[in-house]
Amino acid sequence: MREKIVAANWKMNKDLTEGLQLVSDLVESLKGKKIACEVIIAPPFIHLSGAAERLKETDIVLAAQNIAKEENGAFTGEVSAQMIASTGAKCVIIGHSERRAYYGENGAVLHEKLLRAISEGLRPIFCVGEQLNEREAGKHFDVVSNQLTEAFNAIGADKIAQMIIAYEPVWAIGTGKTASPEIAEEMHAHIRSFLKERYGESVAKKMPILYGGSCNGSNAVSLFSQPNIDGGLIGGASLAVEKFMPIIEAWDQVHK
Numbered sequence: 001m002r003e004k005i006v007a008a009n010w011k012m013n014k015d016l017t018e019g020l021q022l023v024s025d026l027v028e029s030l031k032g033k034k035i036a037c038e039v040i041i042a043p044p045f046i047h048l049s050g051a052a053e054r055l056k057e058t059d060i061v062l063a064a065q066n067i068a069k070e071e072n073g074a075f076t077g078e079v080s081a082q083m084i085a086s087t088g089a090k091c092v093i094i095g096h097s098e099r100r101a102y103y104g105e106n107g108a109v110l111h112e113k114l115l116r117a118i119s120e121g122l123r124p125i126f127c128v129g130e131q132l133n134e135r136e137a138g139k140h141f142d143v144v145s146n147q148l149t150e151a152f153n154a155i156g157a158d159k160i161a162q163m164i165i166a167y168e169p170v171w172a173i174g175t176g177k178t179a180s181p182e183i184a185e186e187m188h189a190h191i192r193s194f195l196k197e198r199y200g201e202s203v204a205k206k207m208p209i210l211y212g213g214s215c216n217g218s219n220a221v222s223l224f225s226q227p228n229i230d231g232g233l234i235g236g237a238s239l240a241v242e243k244f245m246p247i248i249e250a251w252d253q254v255h256k
């Protein structure tokens, strides 16, 4: 049985008070509930230590949304993997399409970030996904294979096995245009066979592959029911507990 995961990517939303309130609301909503998946939240950096405090004695896992590729030193404005780990965060999102598009993060940069995260014991949630024009040109499988190839580079199977992958078609992020379960499943199966070919069957079988892109309480059950979809990376719908909880609870209705 692979891990089932619902992960929240708050992006650049919520001031400190609002963010910590959202963490507390989530903790309260999950209290005493038996849920069928792991829950990860990735707030902005400023919330990490306060969130870690509120998440003590819960099973909710804390993640950062980004890390510096450098270890430490004169890199004004950057936050290192070691700093993130020191807050109590256990995971980090790497390769989100917004980082690729707006901050020029290419395969080589993402490779360094993956190595840095792994060396500090942070579990990467590595994002891949094609643009609309790439899908329309029929290049989506190649685009995603190339993203994986470039960023994973020479990282060994033992380290790849510690990661989480998120497939997030860029055309579905924040647009309300969710990929159909069939389209998402087709890409998840492609990613799993890529992993099998490069890193062997056990890495491929074990890897949680999350779907991201306008996932919400209405479409989560049909997406999560697909054989190769192991959960979701959720942006907009993770910013309010009443929208996020139905996605977590979707797993109660999935039988596979």
Ligand code: PEP
Pocket: 009, 168, 172, 173, 174, 175, 176, 212, 213, 214, 215, 233, 234, 235, 236, 237
């Ligand atoms: C994301 O950016 O990771 C994401 C999936 O966003 P949304 O759910 O808002 O499409």
